[in-house]
Amino acid sequence: MKNSRRHFLQNFTVSALALTVLPRLGIAAKSDLYEQPYDGPVLRVAIMGLGGYGTRVAEAMQSCKKAKLVGVISGTPSKIKDWQGKYNIPEKNCYNYENFDKIKDNPDIDAVYVITPNALHHDQVIRVAKAGKHVICEKPMAVNAKEGQEMVDACRNAKVKLLVGYRMHFEPHTLEVIRMRNAGEFGKVLFFQGLCGFKIGDPTQWRLNKQLAGGGSLMDIGIYAVNGARYMVGEDPVWVTAQETKTDHEKFKPGVDETIQFQLGFPSGVTASCLSTYSMNNLDKFFLNGEKGFAEMQPSTGYGPIKGRTHKGDLNQPVVVHQTLQMEEMSDIILNGKQPVVPVNGEEAVKDLKVMDAIYQAAKTGNKVNLKL
Amino acid sequence: MKNSRRHFLQNFTVSALALTVLPRLGIAAKSDLYEQPYDGPVLRVAIMGLGGYGTRVAEAMQSCKKAKLVGVISGTPSKIKDWQGKYNIPEKNCYNYENFDKIKDNPDIDAVYVITPNALHHDQVIRVAKAGKHVICEKPMAVNAKEGQEMVDACRNAKVKLLVGYRMHFEPHTLEVIRMRNAGEFGKVLFFQGLCGFKIGDPTQWRLNKQLAGGGSLMDIGIYAVNGARYMVGEDPVWVTAQETKTDHEKFKPGVDETIQFQLGFPSGVTASCLSTYSMNNLDKFFLNGEKGFAEMQPSTGYGPIKGRTHKGDLNQPVVVHQTLQMEEMSDIILNGKQPVVPVNGEEAVKDLKVMDAIYQAAKTGNKVNLKL
Structure with a gap:
């Protein structure tokens, strides 16, 4: 094409x-x-x-x-x-x-x-x-x-x-964890935890404007935990629960979430526990736990070098400039029809958006929201 | 007396x-x-x-x-x-x-x-x-x-x-984290995470018998996260949400929880995210995050040496035999009226039990449960 x-x-x-x-x-x-x-x-x-x-x-x-x-x-x-x-x-x-x-x-x-x-x-x-x-x-x-x-x-x-x-779908440490999971090196996957946040500065920026951002921390940084839960577990969630906490009502206006905890349930019984926040500095941790082993990544999604370890020791994949690698790979996807290990297309994004819709709904109503992605 | x-x-x-x-x-x-x-x-x-x-x-x-x-x-x-x-x-x-x-x-x-x-x-x-x-x-x-x-x-x-x-209320690494928190070294506390679990063996043991155990993993191992949330944050929770997941209905009979995630909200706006499970090996992690710093402990409550680090570096408190130290200190409490840094009395236990009652209720109903400890 x-x-x-x-x-x-x-x-x-x-x-x-x-x-x-x-x-x-x-x-x-x-x-x-x-x-x-x-x-x-x-x-x-x-x-x-x-x-x-x-x-x-x-x-x-x-x-x-x-x-x-x-x-x-x-x-x-x-x-x-x-x-x-x-x-x-x-x-x-x-x-x-x-x-x-x-x-x-x-x-x-x-x-x-x-x-x-x-x-x-x-x-x-x-x-x-x-x-x-x-x-x-x-x-x-x-x-x-x-x-x-x-x-x-x-x-x-x-x-x-x-x-x-x-x-992150191209990042070598991340892909190594996915490879290990697919190879069964963690055994049956049981639990994922994603903690994603930073302390947001300038209160006048568009990220804190509901009209432009569409929400708050979940849209901006929590999405890493949403998407991360899916690629680390290798399944799509079937239920969501969520709890919102707001300590600064001046900075975080209605519709702009400061901190949301959310939990995901997956078809195999895996559960995920995640935190999205605009009030904690440098919170960037993933943890995948399986019957036979685990992976910990920290930082897990930041722009700088990703660091991680598994039950087998430190991850020592090449350190890359994420955006350079992403654009190289996306060129191959667009021009050569290459298939990435983890999808990066619009359908993938719609899945994340469905989860985020459900998180906002669960946080608002206090009820568990069932999902079909 | x-x-x-x-x-x-x-x-x-x-x-x-x-x-x-x-x-x-x-x-x-x-x-x-x-x-x-x-x-x-x-x-x-x-x-x-x-x-x-x-x-x-x-x-x-x-x-x-x-x-x-x-x-x-x-x-x-x-x-x-x-x-x-x-x-x-x-x-x-x-x-x-x-x-x-x-x-x-x-x-x-x-x-x-x-x-x-x-x-x-x-x-x-x-x-x-x-x-x-x-x-x-x-x-x-x-x-x-x-x-x-x-x-x-x-x-x-x-x-x-x-x-x-x-x-743990006598354990030196734990007490050092509490000292640092009280001294303001983490700044305003924002978030606690406690992941507590192990893979339970023999299905005939009393811990898997509702009549004797009173519940499942939450009673046995999740209590470390419940109690830990309170002593690490230094406040008592005012709300609880919880989600239960059961993958093995044979081993974990009705009333015996295999895995429960729960979230706690504290008066200051601190939130906690915890996991209690009988299906994951050696899950023993605490994380306390504040505006200016953090503490991570892993193992955080096991019988062996506790290990931890903060934003200032590794914790290097003495390694103790917990039960020896506990009994020495309890002797001082009972015989000499010594006041421990963190209470270890029956009233303290009732607070944990109130939180656990609320967790079971929240998991069962799917509703947020408000608390007054």
Whole structure:
């Protein structure tokens, strides 16, 4: 699909692995081992939303060989100017929120990575799909499952791919734990725990605005525990219970959750216990417990190096720049139909949104909510 | 109180600390430092229930200087014979379950340590109290708060002390975390997590018999998370939610819980997330998170050495034999009116039982249960 848009670059001399892994390890990427030219297809990406995370993705993409930042969509002309200079982006690949539907007439852009406030994703993704471009959307993909499903449907109808920024689905320590689980090295899986939180600062930011964020900590950081529970356990939950606690009603307005505990039940009897919070610093712990062994990860989802250990000892997978690896892999998924170990598509995101809908419902009503994903 | 029963021994030459700490550290207790004679009061104890844990306590008491095993109460004559030989227990200090009320006429026993199946504690403790002896009762003190309160009332009426086997309340790593919390070193406390479980073996044991155990894992191992939440947070919970999961209905009959997750809310807004299970091996983790720091303990309540770390580094308190230290301290509490840092009395146990009653109710109904301890 869309092979005609593939764009071949000949002058990559260092492999993605080298560029992704080596800077973190402090090793100069000059070894002959890695000086292999790349002449495969390259995904040409425009980033929509030039905020903090968009900037992180743009920087990480400088080390990609299979993906390249070629365009921007922003409501702030000065940011566009800045990025144009920094990343050598031609004027014709720059758009604003009014005119970006015209991207459909631009043959030099394959995909748009939507990195805007959560509540805007729905309309923006559908507009990108209608413009015939593949979409990568930051998570949460939407603010509820209904909107998420509409986005999936729109992309399917437009025959474009919809991927979601589940960077952990490519992270080597995470994949090693999943490999061990699949190989039965933990025995029967029994319990998962995910504690995800940070202390949120500036009270005026969009993440604390229900209209833009669609919720509070659960949307932003708790989603790592929701999604993590699913990929660590390897099943989809069938029930949810949840409890909300709010200590600061000024900072966390109605509809913006500060702290939510939630529990998940899985078909096999596995249970999960999770915490999502905007009030605790650096809370980033996963724990998977099985009959024969366990895995502990801390940090488990942060941007920096993931650290973990199992009953067999420390995990020593390569340290990667998550966003670089994600974009390399997403290029392969979009351009070559590669199948990732854990799905990163819109359907995967709708499952998370259904769980999050259920968590909010359970927290509000106090009742157990049954699920069918 | 009961000073007349105090019994002074003159020939202790090694301090309790030395005997408690040193064997674990592999250091011979011969240093001059520890060769201090003890000539204070000694609590003379009879153990009721000569099973596995009773045996552990008896062994640990051999290193005590302030407490001494002097009597036994058992329904098994061969066990009594065995213990008499092993611990030099005179015939006149041996009782069975029919005649132990006669202990009231025995001036050589100060206290009875009840280490029998949970559901028997209520009647046995009340009988011991009526016999005018102090009571130490293994936890859970009873199978519900109502019975627990009756035991507290009976001991108060009989003017005997009622202590409960909360050995962690004396454990040095645990006390260091509590000291740090009280000193504000974690900042405002925000979250506690307690994961407590083991894989229970023999399906015919009393712990899996509702009539004797009063419940399942929550009674036996989950109580560590219930009690731990209270001493780690330093508050009493005001609400409880809980979810039960049962995968083996053959082994875990109705009323015997296999796995229960529960959540607690505290007046300050602290929340706790806990797991109690009979289906996971060696699950023994505490985590206390505050605004400025954290404490992690693993193992957190096991019989062996407790290990922990905080944001300031590893905890390096002395490794102790819990039961030895507990009995030394309980001797001081009973004989000298010493006040422990964390209460170990019957009222403390009733609080735990109220929380456990609420957990069972919440798990059964699916509703949040409000509490007033």
